[in-house]
Amino acid sequence: ILQTSVDAYRKMRNTLRYLLGALHGYDETVEHLPLERMPSLERWVLHRLQELDGVVKAGYAAYDFKKVYSALFNFCVVDLSAFYLDVRKDALYCDRPDADRRRACRTVMHEVFMRLTAWLAPIMPFTMEEVWLSRFPSEDDSVHLRTFPKTPQDWHNGALAENWRTLRRLRRVVTGALEVERREKRIGSSLEAAPQVYVADPAYRAAMRAEAPGDIDDFLAEIAITSQAVLIDGAAPDGAFRIDDIADIAVVPGRAEGGKCARSWKYSTQIGADKRYPELSPRDADAVAYWDATHG
Incomplete structure (x- = not known):
């Protein structure tokens, strides 16, 4: 029983640790992408957050902590780690910083982070405090001074x-x-x-x-x-x-088919289409060119 609890805790902690790393340097005023410009996959994650908002609040109101923990554990492990974060690693690591897909990914990860840390704080108080202060260092702030964030109703999308x-x-x-x-x-x-x-x-x-x-x-x-x-x-x-x-x-x-991109490791028949970067796919060549242009 103890080992099962340890494994479950580790999986949730690893999800939050990944979010911390991926959100490094995130500036909401610059990167935030509105809902109507987001790809379908990001809008699906926001839909899941809207669903979970009701489950979490109802569970806490009924003191049903097991229900809250189970819902959030499944979200972290099944929806995030095994699916969304796995699919989006390529965009997160290889798209140019101002690309809508990457901005949408970081915007959604920020929304996930803000809710998970608040929703899990009553159940995992020490870990959520550590996670919160790792991203927002402060001498007088605490995750336990927060209230649950409001989750917009328009995130809900049953057809999607x-x-x-x-x-x-x-x-x-x-x-x-x-x-x-x-x-x-x-x-x-x-x-x-x-x-x-x-x-x-x-x-x-x-x-x-x-x-x-x-x-x-x-x-x-x-x-x-x-x-x-x-x-x-x-x-x-x-x-x-x-x-x-x-x-x-x-x-x-x-x-x-094709050659292997030296940056994304994807195979493509268009490797070297940009003569400046003979080992890269067009998407990756564009990202590197943007970086070179903005960093001298």
Whole structure:
């Protein structure tokens, strides 16, 4: 029982530690991105915060601390660490600082940080005090002097949440297929892969079309953390990877085409398109050029 509690505490602490590192230097007055300019994935996280706001407040009002802890633990481990933060590492590390996607990511992470530290303070008082003062050092401030932040009602978006339930189900099959490829030593990183994803239900393409900002295949590669991907309607060939409880999706793994970007490690057929940076993809070359221009 003690070891289970230790492991759970460590996972939540690691999530908060990651947020602290990723938010270093965040300036809300400069980087904040309004809701209407945010990508779908960030708006989904804000939706989850709006849902949790009600659960947390109701749980504390009923002195049901177990309910609060369970909801926040699952959010940290399942929604953040295993999904959102994993998908957004590429944008966070490799997009240029003024890119909307990166700004949206840091804006949302700030909102997550402000709520988690307040919501968990009654349950994990010493850890939340340490986390709060690590980001906002002060001799006379304390996380325990705060009240729960107000969470805007317009963050709630049921249709978007339903689309992301569909997309995460699809992503789960792709992740399972890539895990087999890694285990068999056919690939090392998921970025070496270019899976073909076969869907029998048109709901998957509809959800993808609703949430993808541009090309559907690029969006699929982004959420699957692969360099390339293709969504195909119809029956998959024999031998395709499937998961028993998701019968309408199948994956045929393949290797990504092109060279490996020295900065993002993604594979692309456009490496060296910018002659100034022969080892970089166009996105990464643009980010480095911006850095060079603004830092002399």
